[in-house]
Amino acid sequence: MKKLEGKQVGVAAARSADAISSLIINNGGSPKVFSIQGEQLLNEEISRSNISELLSRPFDYVLLTTGIGAKTLEQAAEQLGLVPDFIDKLGHTKLAIRGSKTLKWLKQHSLTTSIEAEDGTMENLLNKLSEESNGGKQVFLQAYNEDDASLKGKLEELGYTVYLSKPYQYRNPDRETLNSLQKQITNRTLDAVIFTSKTQVQNLFLEGSTAQKELMEAFNEDVLAVAVGKVTAKRLESYGVSNVFQPTDPKMGRMVVELANFYDVKRNEASRP
Structure with missing residues (x-):
């Protein structure tokens, strides 16, 4: 079994979305791209x-x-x-x-x-x-x-x-794409969401959005927020997201590999008697 098998992983990036998606697929996961960086x-x-x-x-x-x-x-x-x-x-x-x-x-x-x-x-x-x-x-x-x-x-x-x-x-991202990502997070249909910039985080938690509290709760309970580096992680934390996954080195490849290892460890722990 590949380490991300059965995992639905949202990708909020734009320019690096294809590369990240390929890495997720190579590790057995299913990427779902929601490019909310904005033009x-x-x-x-x-x-x-x-x-x-x-x-x-x-x-x-x-x-x-x-x-x-x-x-x-x-x-x-x-x-x-x-x-x-x-x-x-x-x-x-x-x-x-x-x-x-x-x-x-x-x-x-x-x-x-x-x-x-x-x-x-x-x-x-x-x-x-x-x-x-x-x-x-x-x-x-x-x-x-x-x-x-x-x-x-x-x-x-x-x-x-x-x-x-x-x-x-x-420019602000496409509203339909943004709404779709927000809905899939709050409905817990994604296992994780990858963010590669603080701009993506800011766009997700739009000021005045009624979904802000629901998004925070979903991330802290069921959906893993993944940040490529400290700047992105700090912006997630500023919106009340306390459980943020970061790679040991702020690189796209390292991020997906360590995310896969994280889920593999969790799966092995859950299978132990």
Whole structure:
């Protein structure tokens, strides 16, 4: 018997949904895809304006929170014919970084960090920046969602002057898909749901949704919430989900393998006299 045999596993991801589904099938499970990430929208005009501000103003730190954001700013610089100036500016400015994909982008351009969130969370990065602030320092902050105002405010409380860059954002997901996932969770027809970003979690627990309490109860009682990493797990916990499964390493493949092992151990324990 394969380790995920008989398990119905929801997948909330979009870009990685096919790869995750294949891994689930290879382990004997049945994937059900509900892509609730939402459509990514690039703010091209805003990004070009952000590049102009970055190159024309002195900044003590550039804070990059996502790999997509860094790439989008690079594309804007390319449209303006300013990629060398953009990379040179980053090379001569202290870089505060969150996320493995952001680090990967930096390495592609031979850039190094001054401050890095080892656990991939903004909390860790803010704690380190709190030790650096002497008041009046200028920060270029790349963000993308409703957390941007909160993050900007926290940096300002630490004494930083913040320029907010929002090179992209996400449109709300298809309502029918979202409703279907919510229903299958609250009806307990899924054994587990895999989340690969905090955006997916936020979309599931839409503010004002009457299903919020029912979703929390389903996750804490019967449906296993699976988070690829700490940031996603923390967002689930913020909605009252106390039982969150995380892999030992925040990788898609590792996540499915360890999930399969988790169910295999449970099955073996249940079969013992």
